[in-house]
Amino acid sequence: MYEVNSNERERAVLVALSRNNKQWETEEHLEELTFLADTAGAEVVDKLIQEKEKIDPAYFIGRGKAEMLSNFVHEQDIDVVIFDDDLSPAQARNLEKLTDRKVLDRSGLILDIFARRAKTKEARTQVELAQLNYLLPRLTRQWTHLSRQVGGIGTRGPGETQLEVDRRMIRNRIDALSRQLQKIKKQREVRRQNREITYKVALVGYTNAGKSTLLNALTNADVFVENRLFATLDATIRRMQNSNQRDILLIDTVGFIRKLPHHLVASFMSTLEEARVADLLLHVVDVSHPQLPEQLAVVNDVLNQLQISDKPILYAFNKIDQLEYKGLVSRLKNRYQPSVFISATKGLFLEDLKKEIENFASENILEMEVQVSLQRPELIPQIYRLAEVLDINYNQSQAEIKLRTSKENKAKIQHLISENNGPGSE
Numbered sequence: 001m002y003e004v005n006s007n008e009r010e011r012a013v014l015v016a017l018s019r020n021n022k023q024w025e026t027e028e029h030l031e032e033l034t035f036l037a038d039t040a041g042a043e044v045v046d047k048l049i050q051e052k053e054k055i056d057p058a059y060f061i062g063r064g065k066a067e068m069l070s071n072f073v074h075e076q077d078i079d080v081v082i083f084d085d086d087l088s089p090a091q092a093r094n095l096e097k098l099t100d101r102k103v104l105d106r107s108g109l110i111l112d113i114f115a116r117r118a119k120t121k122e123a124r125t126q127v128e129l130a131q132l133n134y135l136l137p138r139l140t141r142q143w144t145h146l147s148r149q150v151g152g153i154g155t156r157g158p159g160e161t162q163l164e165v166d167r168r169m170i171r172n173r174i175d176a177l178s179r180q181l182q183k184i185k186k187q188r189e190v191r192r193q194n195r196e197i198t199y200k201v202a203l204v205g206y207t208n209a210g211k212s213t214l215l216n217a218l219t220n221a222d223v224f225v226e227n228r229l230f231a232t233l234d235a236t237i238r239r240m241q242n243s244n245q246r247d248i249l250l251i252d253t254v255g256f257i258r259k260l261p262h263h264l265v266a267s268f269m270s271t272l273e274e275a276r277v278a279d280l281l282l283h284v285v286d287v288s289h290p291q292l293p294e295q296l297a298v299v300n301d302v303l304n305q306l307q308i309s310d311k312p313i314l315y316a317f318n319k320i321d322q323l324e325y326k327g328l329v330s331r332l333k334n335r336y337q338p339s340v341f342i343s344a345t346k347g348l349f350l351e352d353l354k355k356e357i358e359n360f361a362s363e364n365i366l367e368m369e370v371q372v373s374l375q376r377p378e379l380i381p382q383i384y385r386l387a388e389v390l391d392i393n394y395n396q397s398q399a400e401i402k403l404r405t406s407k408e409n410k411a412k413i414q415h416l417i418s419e420n421n422g423p424g425s426e
């Protein structure tokens with residue numbers, strides 16, 4: 001048996017299949033996998049690409065290639081083999097047996113990073129839930145045995161303590177965690193209600209695009225920023241410093257990535273709930289990234305999955321200070337509207353971005369007057385919650401309220417009044 005010294009970086013080899021002769025694409029995907037492995041604390045020693053149309057059901061790559069891989073990991077003293085695609089439980093088991101090394105796939109790696117990064121109770125609960133869901137079908141494999149002896153990437157985090165219990169206990173734990181998340185979600189909803197009259201902007205985008213940096217720049221906040229993937233796991237909310245009267249809140253969210261494990265998408269739903277209730281999505285894009293088109297497509301795809309792609313979207317093309325091919329700006333400008341081109345670190349064009357956000361916010365705002373019968377006094381605090389009350393006058397039978405609110409809340413207020421007072425009371 002081999003041992004891994006936890007102070008040293010684990011030595012990793014990355015493996016990918018290249019299909020349809022798209023070797024360049026596979027290489028770019030491996031670049032990203034290298035970044036992920038590095039974030040998880042591994043040193044990538046080598047990458048292996050196999051051209052093959054069909055996935056081998058037993059070994060993912062062909063048996064011959066798997067044997068080559070096995071020789072390689074022994075010669076090079078590799079600790080962990082990481083596949084760019086998701087492996088079936090059987091493939092992972094076979095590969096572990098053959099290579100006598102820890103074998104991880106993309107989801108396992110991302111889960112490991114999430115487990116390391118999760119700080120708040122909500123994020124930890126979400127990660128544990130995702131880990132257990134990932135683990136459940138893989139329980140038959142000798143994972144328990146390996147993880148106890150090996151440790152390191154892919155074996156860290158809350159899931160670890162559960163490895164020795166049987167499936168039923170894991171299912172119970174999954175139920176308990178889901179209930180906990182429901183509770184946290186309710187608490188969030190209560191907190192959110194107090195923010196109803198503010199204008200909410202959710203920063204969404206591919207991981208490492210610069211969302212947290214931008215949030216910091218626009219709000220003088222101090223959110224953790226790093227040139228690593230998934231620096232942010234929690235939805236941080238800050239008030240934007242702005243010239244007009246209205247409160248504008250910016251919400252930082254977890255970054256998206258190609259092939260985000262679906263368990264993670266599901267369990268991070270409650271964090272992303274903040275994006276779901278936002279009035280505007282600020283889609284932050286790293287304009288200098290070679291895989292810009294794919295990243296844009298991935299984000300739009302996840303927004304679709306979250307069923308929030310119908311919200312107004314403002315594109316913030318970030319990192320223009322790093323852009324080599326300037327012609328790209330006009331091409332993107334034509335295709336993606338409305339959009340602004342900025343640099344969060346250099347502070348370029350941030351005022352333009354703020355103005356654009358303020359425009360969105362003021363378009364969405366309107367003033368109105370309503371009458372509330374004094375026989376329904378409980379409506380008045382509800383209106384205060386949904387609107388900014390500019391003036392209120394009481395006469396004998398009713399309160400006349402002048403207020404400022406969002407389009408969405410206007411409908412809610414009208415509904416409240418007609419529901420409770422009967423038609424014609426507005």
Ligand SMILES: Nc1nc2c(ncn2[C@@H]2O[C@H](COP(=O)(O)OP(=O)(O)OP(=O)(O)O)[C@@H](O)[C@H]2O)c(=O)[nH]1
Binds near residue numbers: 226227254320321
């Ligand atoms: N050159 C340049 N680098 C930037 C710019 N904005 C952000 N960065 C860098 O990009 C890296 C990622 O920034 P973050 O703000 O952590 O990105 P994020 O989108 O929040 O990433 P996740 O939380 O992982 O999803 C950091 O190293 C930033 O310093 C920019 O305008 N120009």
Ligand SMILES: [Mg+2]
Binds near residue numbers: 224
């Ligand atoms: Mg971030």
